[in-house]
Amino acid sequence: MNASKSPAADSARLFGSMFAGQLSLLVLTPILSGVAADLGVSSAAAGQLRAMSGMVAALVAIGLAVSRRRRELRGLLELGLGLLTLAAAASVLAPSFAALAAAQAVLGAGVSLVLAGGLAAAGSWAPAGDRATLLSWAMVGAPSAWIAGMPLIGLLGGHSWRLAWLVPLVASLLSLRAVSRREHGPLEPTPLPVLSILRRPKATRWAVSELLAYGGWSGVLVYVGTLLTEAHGASTATTGLALGGGAVAYVVATFLARRWVDRASRPMVLVAGSALIAATLILGAVRPSFAFSVGMWAVTAFVAGVRMMAGSSVGLDLGDVGPLQAMSVRAASMQAGYLAGAVLGGLGLALGGWTVVGVALAVPLLLAVGVTATDHQTTARPKVGVR
Incomplete structure (x- = not known):
């Protein structure tokens, strides 16, 4: 079996993708007060950053659901992880609250693509009898981000909220590299x-x-x-x-x-x-x-x-x-x-x-x-x- 398409390698790719996606959403949780103080906005205004990413994520997911275009899952995951990487890097360097809000919009799109593409890949990439394995590894990526990622985010965020964004940045980059090493698969069926x-x-x-x-x-x-x-x-x-x-x-x-x-x-x-x-x-x-x-x-x-x-x-x-x-x-x-x-x-x-x-x-x-x-x-x- 081609190592780039083995169930173990695909399980790691899907776990890493979902882990990176959840980390990108989690990172704001412990650093909102620091963001508000540094960028000169209220805590309530800073809290709307999560609403921004969530709204865009929902719109992108709806767009995927209603689109009639056939897509290839490796490419979809690469696009999503690339957007997460871009959003995290932009957040580290954001010169203003408006710039940080724009980065969250990009992040929301990336999260939606990774979430939909990752779980779909658990069904499409799995050999006969292995779907439950791939699906389980994909689904534990998000809670694992709470376990492994949140302490590191909190530690770095205690020094600077900008440093906290390095955690999803690195996770997204590593996952993007892993996904890009997989062979392209066939296009998904034409959506109804x-x-x-x-x-x-x-x-x-x-x-x-x-x-x-x-x-x-x-x-x-x-x-x-x-x-x-x-x-x-x-x-x-x-x-x-x-x-x-x-x-x-x-x-x-x-x-x-x-x-x-x-x-x-x-x-x-x-x-x-x-x-x-x-x-x-x-x-x-x-x-x-x-x-x-x-x-x-x-x-x-x-x-x-x-x-x-x-x-x-x-x-x-x-x-x-x-x-x-x-x-x-x-x-x-x-x-x-x-x-x-x-x-x-x-x-x-x-x-x-x-x-x-x-x-x-x-x-x-x-x-x-x-x-x-x-x-x-x-x-x-x-x-x-x-x-």
Whole structure:
């Protein structure tokens, strides 16, 4: 087998690509106050940088999903990683807040291309029987960035927020080099027209389910750190360690789920999705101690890892909807889910505290399970009158 196309080499490429993409989004988290102070803007204004990248990422993902152009995945990943490299370098050198905001727009486009292209490649590049392996390595790239990348970003960011951007810069460059060493593959199948996708109930239900699930899960990601610091008075350092523990649980769950995901992805979405509802409710409503909340956060991250791994596998099995088009829809769902989750969690916190936050975030998760259950029943129902 050509080493440049071996499953092990492709797993490393996809892991590195998703790792670099997530690092590019994470880097602003610990350095926003430093950015605001150095560039002479308010913290609220600096916080809009993430909104800028998220909005562009969503638009690019939608553009990929509706485009009829056939694309080649290695080239798509190279473009995405190249944009991430350019955005990180521009951020290091940004002379003004406006320049930094422009770099975040480029970054958002790169993240979207890497996310859609990386997960599609897990389906298209995998030899028979190895898809779950490639998919699992791609999906653990993002949580691994929390575990390995965030401490380094925090360390460099303590000296200068500009130095923190060197972490995603190096990660993107290394991943770009690895991807460029792979042979080009065939073009992806011609994408279906949008109306044609909407006429396919299975594809529509999957897309709606992913949007709802990411709305609830993303809200948990946005607010769990605040829950630990405000509800329990934990320090920022202690909270950071706790969040890293949840990321480890997500990684472990993803690797465990790959054993069954090829043959039982839809039932896994139902079971893990239901468990995620319960875990989210308990995380928000039951807070007897810091240790209990940390444990529940790890449980929540674990079942989320299983749910998202299984949901991605379902998306790669949509028949005539190609992997790239399906994963572009998923990327758009993720970005929209982050926005929806942030809004829902914020409303819940304003209206009634952490218990209401748990309920608010559990609602889209419940709806996601309901949509998936409807799809599962339709798929499993035997045809009557056909011989």
